[in-house]
Amino acid sequence: MERGGRMICQGQPRVHFAHLPTPLEKAPLLSEALGINLLVKREDFSGLCVGGNKTRLLEFALGSLRDKGVDTLIAHAAAQSNKLRDIAAAAARCGMEAVLMIPAQQDPEAVPQGNRLLFDILGADVREIEPGLTAEAILAVQEEVRGELERAGRRAAILDRHLDYGVDATIAYVEAAEELDSQLRAIGETPDAVFIAAGAGMTVAGLALGLKHLGVPGRVVGVSSASAAAPLLMAIEWQAERAAKRLGLSTRLARDDLTIVDDYIAAGYGQLTPRGAEAVRHFARLHGMTVDPVYNANVALAICDQAASGAIQRGATVVYVNTGGGPAIFTHGADLAGRGEKGALARRTA
Numbered sequence: 001m002e003r004g005g006r007m008i009c010q011g012q013p014r015v016h017f018a019h020l021p022t023p024l025e026k027a028p029l030l031s032e033a034l035g036i037n038l039l040v041k042r043e044d045f046s047g048l049c050v051g052g053n054k055t056r057l058l059e060f061a062l063g064s065l066r067d068k069g070v071d072t073l074i075a076h077a078a079a080q081s082n083k084l085r086d087i088a089a090a091a092a093r094c095g096m097e098a099v100l101m102i103p104a105q106q107d108p109e110a111v112p113q114g115n116r117l118l119f120d121i122l123g124a125d126v127r128e129i130e131p132g133l134t135a136e137a138i139l140a141v142q143e144e145v146r147g148e149l150e151r152a153g154r155r156a157a158i159l160d161r162h163l164d165y166g167v168d169a170t171i172a173y174v175e176a177a178e179e180l181d182s183q184l185r186a187i188g189e190t191p192d193a194v195f196i197a198a199g200a201g202m203t204v205a206g207l208a209l210g211l212k213h214l215g216v217p218g219r220v221v222g223v224s225s226a227s228a229a230a231p232l233l234m235a236i237e238w239q240a241e242r243a244a245k246r247l248g249l250s251t252r253l254a255r256d257d258l259t260i261v262d263d264y265i266a267a268g269y270g271q272l273t274p275r276g277a278e279a280v281r282h283f284a285r286l287h288g289m290t291v292d293p294v295y296n297a298n299v300a301l302a303i304c305d306q307a308a309s310g311a312i313q314r315g316a317t318v319v320y321v322n323t324g325g326g327p328a329i330f331t332h333g334a335d336l337a338g339r340g341e342k343g344a345l346a347r348r349t350a
């Protein structure tokens with residue numbers, strides 16, 4: 001395999017706007033504090049608008065949509081979604097339009113913040129829909145909008161994880177695994193564990209599939225932001241299989257090939273606990289890096305907790321793949337302002 005480490009996805013339709021490879025950094029002060037050898041893969045520096053794990057996948061998604069003549073992208077997610085922000089940014093970069101559907105806001109007078117503010121700046125057509133719809137109902141609403149846009153002469157596509165977008169997200173991280181492998185080889189490091197955030201699970205699915213395919217040792221640990229481990233592992237297996245088929249790989253990912261940590265979901269999606277806030281501060285103050293409160297605070301906390309409990313052995317080499325999400329920091333001011341409560345990290349909250 002070529003040393004540059006980006007071969008598996010060769011031949012997939014693609015546009016180029018990501019800054020690759022993303023850096024793999026040593027973190028000496030954090031490593032010392034945690035008693036491990038921590039390396040940080042900076043996916044938050046992947047380019048486009050503010051970086052993050054969606055940049056890579058949108059290169060593939062927009063590559064195939066552009067080939068089909070698509071000029072308008074439709075997507076639904078939360079009002080602070082990184083996915084919607086990056087779809088708006090990628091649309092702008094490629095001369096397309098973005099129609100972003102979000103659940104109707106509780107306070108229509110509130111000044112937009114974080115990603116929601118970036119949707120406006122990036123020129124997206126933001127439409128509020130009824131909150132609390134099922135996945136099927138959301139797809140139906142998106143189909144309706146697609147019909148409306150097509151009647152107006154646009155060529156519109158829906159970017160939803162149940163459609164091609166899910167496969168694009170997964171193959172993008174098969175390629176990221178290949179890139180990481182070549183970076184690790186170049187510095188002579190072998191991982192004992194690879195930690196990454198898991199939302200719907202496409203990113204961790206691709207990373208785990210890619211590392212397995214390449215024979216890279218080290219357990220992949222996905223830290224869940226919302227879903228319990230069992231259903232998430234089922235979704236991951238399915239996404240990995242779809243990606244393996246697209247790429248023509250014979251490797252299949254089984255649920256035993258990775259670990260999902262769902263210890264931090266009780267507070268609810270996007271809720272930052274005092275221990276999560278302390279993990280954010282810990283990583284910021286010992287590495288000068290801000291991890292996002294929705295996904296990566298849980299990952300930082302899992303690394304701290306597992307290093308403290310011995311679940312990660314002393315001296316183990318741990319790769320932490322930071323998936324970005326920075327703008328959410330600015331919607332969690334109340335949780336993060338001030339110097340913080342000393343010792344919050346030490347106490348286990350139920």
Ligand SMILES: *Cc1c(COP(=O)(O)O)cnc(C)c1O
Nearest residue numbers: 082199200201202203323324325
């Ligand atoms: C979307 C996102 C994730 C989760 O990716 P999935 O593929 O849905 O698991 C993790 N971190 C950040 C910052 C994200 O924006």
